[in-house]
Amino acid sequence: MITSIIEMLQYDFIQRAIITGIAIAISAALLGTTIIPRRQSMLGDGLSHVAFGASAIAISLSFSPLYTALPCAIAASIIITKFANHKNTNSESLIAITSASALAIGTLIISISGSNIDLNAYLFGSILAVSQIDLIASLIVALVAVTCFIIFRKKIFAITIDNNFAKSIKINTDFYDLVISILCASIVVIGMKALGALLISSLLIFPVSTAIQFTKNFRQTCIASTVISCICLTIGFTLSYTYSTPSGACIVLVNLAAFILANVYRKI
Amino acid sequence: MNKILSIKQLTVEYDSTTIISNLSFELTKGDFLCVVGPNGSGKSTLLKTILGLVKPKSGTINVAAKTLGYMPQENKISDIVPASVTEIVETGTLNQNLSRAEQKKRIAASLKTLGISKLRQKTFSELSGGQRQKALLARAITASNELLILDEPSNNLDHRSKLSFYATLSRLNESGYTIIMVTHDLDHDNLVGNMILSLDPSNRFFGATAEYVERIHHDH
Numbered sequence: 012m013i014t015s016i017i018e019m020l021q022y023d024f025i026q027r028a029i030i031t032g033i034a035i036a037i038s039a040a041l042l043g044t045t046i047i048p049r050r051q052s053m054l055g056d057g058l059s060h061v062a063f064g065a066s067a068i069a070i071s072l073s074f075s076p077l078y079t080a081l082p083c084a085i086a087a088s089i090i091i092t093k094f095a096n097h098k099n100t101n102s103e104s105l106i107a108i109t110s111a112s113a114l115a116i117g118t119l120i121i122s123i124s125g126s127n128i129d130l131n132a133y134l135f136g137s138i139l140a141v142s143q144i145d146l147i148a149s150l151i152v153a154l155v156a157v158t159c160f161i162i163f164r165k166k167i168f169a170i171t172i173d174n175n176f177a178k179s180i181k182i183n184t185d186f187y188d189l190v191i192s193i194l195c196a197s198i199v200v201i202g203m204k205a206l207g208a209l210l211i212s213s214l215l216i217f218p219v220s221t222a223i224q225f226t227k228n229f230r231q232t233c234i235a236s237t238v239i240s241c242i243c244l245t246i247g248f249t250l251s252y253t254y255s256t257p258s259g260a261c262i263v264l265v266n267l268a269a270f271i272l273a274n275v276y277r278k279i
Numbered sequence: 280m281n282k283i284l285s286i287k288q289l290t291v292e293y294d295s296t297t298i299i300s301n302l303s304f305e306l307t308k309g310d311f312l313c314v315v316g317p318n319g320s321g322k323s324t325l326l327k328t329i330l331g332l333v334k335p336k337s338g339t340i341n342v343a344a345k346t347l348g349y350m351p352q353e354n355k356i357s358d359i360v361p362a363s364v365t366e367i368v369e370t371g372t373l374n375q376n377l378s379r380a381e382q383k384k385r386i387a388a389s390l391k392t393l394g395i396s397k398l399r400q401k402t403f404s405e406l407s408g409g410q411r412q413k414a415l416l417a418r419a420i421t422a423s424n425e426l427l428i429l430d431e432p433s434n435n436l437d438h439r440s441k442l443s444f445y446a447t448l449s450r451l452n453e454s455g456y457t458i459i460m461v462t463h464d465l466d467h468d469n470l471v472g473n474m475i476l477s478l479d480p481s482n483r484f485f486g487a488t489a490e491y492v493e494r495i496h497h498d499h
Contacts, residue, residue: 044360047359047360048357048359048360049357050357050359165366165369165370165373166373168362168366168370169370169373171357171360172356172357172358172360172362172367172370173351173355173356173357173370175327175330175332175349175351175355176349176351176370176418177370178330178331178332179330179331179332179347179349179422179428180346180347180349180370180371180373180374180375180422181374182373182374219360223359223360223361226361227361227363227400227402228361228362228363228365228366228400228402229360229361229362229363229366230366231361232360232361
């Protein structure tokens, strides 16, 4: 394993992909700690499908997929989060409707436009597709996410466990919801290239779901999720490189193994 | 008289349905008000309107307290991600511009007041129903030393835990807190507070608890 890591790190595109992946893994794990308790686990899934649909439109119109998908996903994220806070809205249904519709639009546009884009690369990810711009964007997102969690962790926690209490002590919950929505959408759009539209959302869910099997408080959960996410991503990338298998699938399966191990550990 | 809350001609609508209509009452510092009434009579809506979470259609609400300590129903807390009692109580100190030392002091004092100092490192989901209620009350008293707003705090508690919880509330009231509590428990054996607001549309009442009890006896 260590030999494989050293060998693959000699390539520029692998270095780029791993740094981008780790930046996304850290941001996604942190964001997962606030998304999962608010029963928005499938938000990442919905946003990735929106990003996929927007990318399909961008490619068919010869626009940049990143610059088209990012605002679309941010808008979708803000709308979903806004409606999710409304008492009469079922956020799970809203996410499912958005997700299926965006995927259908994307597939239809690719089919009609006769574009020869590699659908598999968008759906399942490719480490070869990670560009210098993706690397810079992922580092900016990670920097913002980590800074937010260092400075505002307690307020984010207050909003996460009890939004009404947070409002009652005059925490600006709308502002934090907006920041979380923008970060989620950014993570999904930037990470989609490496992990694929179908698998990127797993980075928001798996590390936190694994961590909460043995953590005792929110602070521990934030730290453990981040560490687990980085370790699983590195192992997944290495396996992907060693056995020439899709990176997204390998990372998700390593995360699944970690989740099962954590559950077994908890039961012992 | 030190007015801490003044509500005048308050009307609240939800989805074009009037929940609270033309409600007026005032509380002075040190009052302990129980808000009663059947399901759907607007008890929780009234609390949320006082807290600023729900906008009234008309009327005015003046709160003289600088800070409010809100305690929601226990099942409104998300416990999917582990949270320690200290972390939960600590959220009551946010937005008060306290130093770290002052925050710690406030948290320790609240835990001590409610007799749950030993539980400070426990995960919220591991606590019993009564302990959870005390942790949430500790958060509320950390957030405010003036006015507590409690939404059915005795839900899911057995009779003994209820009595213990009400005794704690009475102590807090005697120490100077003004308390507004929504409750379903209008059992004469465990009546708490000096004032009652009944939002029962057929029997609206605001006044002293003793007067309300007398009125109920008379009606029966």
